[in-house]
Amino acid sequence: MNHIEKLFMTIDYIFGKGVSGSLPVDNLRFTFSKRTGKIKSIYHNDELLASMRSDGSIAITLFFARILKKRNRFNGNCITVKNGVEDFIALGLSVFSKHIIKCGDNIRRGSEVVILNFKGEIIAVGRAKISSKMMLVFKRGVAVKVRDSFHFIDNQ
Numbered sequence: 001m002n003h004i005e006k007l008f009m010t011i012d013y014i015f016g017k018g019v020s021g022s023l024p025v026d027n028l029r030f031t032f033s034k035r036t037g038k039i040k041s042i043y044h045n046d047e048l049l050a051s052m053r054s055d056g057s058i059a060i061t062l063f064f065a066r067i068l069k070k071r072n073r074f075n076g077n078c079i080t081v082k083n084g085v086e087d088f089i090a091l092g093l094s095v096f097s098k099h100i101i102k103c104g105d106n107i108r109r110g111s112e113v114v115i116l117n118f119k120g121e122i123i124a125v126g127r128a129k130i131s132s133k134m135m136l137v138f139k140r141g142v143a144v145k146v147r148d149s150f151h152f153i154d155n156q
């Protein structure tokens with residue numbers, strides 16, 4: 001099995017069956033750990049798509065989130081926030097449960113989450129601190145720790 005097949009299997013396992021179908025197979029490049037030989041990062045046309053974590057999960061970038069969102073099944077990994085809080089999220093601040101109006105059912109504690117504004121546009125990516133069920137029930141506390149947002153990209 002080659003690296004592209006492993007990547008596709010990982011994407012489908014983590015984000016839902018068939019989500020890997022949105023991946024471009026041409027011009028993919030991998031970097032590897034010198035110590036373990038495992039995949040470290042995945043690039044498409046020199047744009048970082050994702051980094052592999054040591055636990056087997058994957059940390060996606062905003063660029064990759066746009067690609068994956070083309071598949072409807074990926075919406076299970078997304079949350080939608082109330083109007084007016086996207087400016088705070090763009091600053092890299094965490095998403096609180098009370099600001100979430102819609103939540104995909106594929107979100108578990110520690111999973112990758114794509115954060116959408118009320119219009120359905122991607123504004124950030126992060127890691128879930130609690131499950132999707134808890135996000136909708138809790139009225140306080142951090143739901144998603146933001147890792148990257150469009151604010152940071154625009155200012156680099």
